[in-house]
Amino acid sequence: MDLKIIDLTDTHARFVVSGIRPDMANALRRTLMTDVPKMAIETVEFHLGPIRDEDGKECESVSPLFDEIIAHRLGLVPIPTDPDLYVFKDKCTCNGEGCPNCTIMYSLNKKGPAEVYSGDLEPLGGKELRVKDELVPIVKLGPKQALLIYASAELGTAKRHAKWQVTSGAGYRYYPTVTIDTTKCDACGECVKECPRDVLASKDGKMVVSNLEDCILCSACRRVCPKDAITTSGDSSKFVFEFETDGSLTARDTLRKALEILEKRFDDFREEVGQLIEG
Numbered sequence: 001m002d003l004k005i006i007d008l009t010d011t012h013a014r015f016v017v018s019g020i021r022p023d024m025a026n027a028l029r030r031t032l033m034t035d036v037p038k039m040a041i042e043t044v045e046f047h048l049g050p051i052r053d054e055d056g057k058e059c060e061s062v063s064p065l066f067d068e069i070i071a072h073r074l075g076l077v078p079i080p081t082d083p084d085l086y087v088f089k090d091k092c093t094c095n096g097e098g099c100p101n102c103t104i105m106y107s108l109n110k111k112g113p114a115e116v117y118s119g120d121l122e123p124l125g126g127k128e129l130r131v132k133d134e135l136v137p138i139v140k141l142g143p144k145q146a147l148l149i150y151a152s153a154e155l156g157t158a159k160r161h162a163k164w165q166v167t168s169g170a171g172y173r174y175y176p177t178v179t180i181d182t183t184k185c186d187a188c189g190e191c192v193k194e195c196p197r198d199v200l201a202s203k204d205g206k207m208v209v210s211n212l213e214d215c216i217l218c219s220a221c222r223r224v225c226p227k228d229a230i231t232t233s234g235d236s237s238k239f240v241f242e243f244e245t246d247g248s249l250t251a252r253d254t255l256r257k258a259l260e261i262l263e264k265r266f267d268d269f270r271e272e273v274g275q276l277i278e279g
């Protein structure tokens, strides 16, 4: 197996994996989607009753939305996750009571009239625990309305709830092959006009493939060619992968973690089969 990165930013990855079968490519896609763990807010405590501000002004702890909706919205806020630091709460040495190895605590204290954003979540800990995207709208408070909330985030995977899904748009396609038969091609340029991804270009009076990795194998070039000079096909041992993350983990950490999980799973499977054969 060989992996070549085409594009890698904090929240987006595009890479080519070669020397694998379609079932292995699909295993990597599914692992990226559902098995990479991240932190998300799971428990939210709402203060009930009046809330006084510094000037002694009294607000009521209510908002235009039900508490359940606010808790749900907070659950979807991307929480920064160190993939090598946190452990699942039920497997932590604190026996699920909550400690810095398995839980991040946040407080939110806002009085209306105001708009509440994800950036109003204050971590009880270092600044590195501040949420990644500070402009996720939570609720708009009216006059004399207020929110005082304590929320705790814990590790989970998307198998339990979509709020623990790190990646979005995770997918792959066969690596494209586009060949132009120069004996038939008369460089009419129809294929260049038709291609939606600008894969083909005209160079020195000839048609050339200039941008192969952007090809989505739609075969529009092949259909439009009046001389039948173009053939397109997909390589079933080479795949172009692409995914985005919600910012809780970097794209590099997400891919590394997914590959580690897959490797461990295959190792465990190999061991169990080995024991069956021996037994």
Ligand SMILES: [Zn+2]
Residues within 6 Å of the ligand: 089, 092, 093, 094, 095, 096, 097, 098, 099, 100, 101, 102, 103
């Ligand atoms: Zn713990």
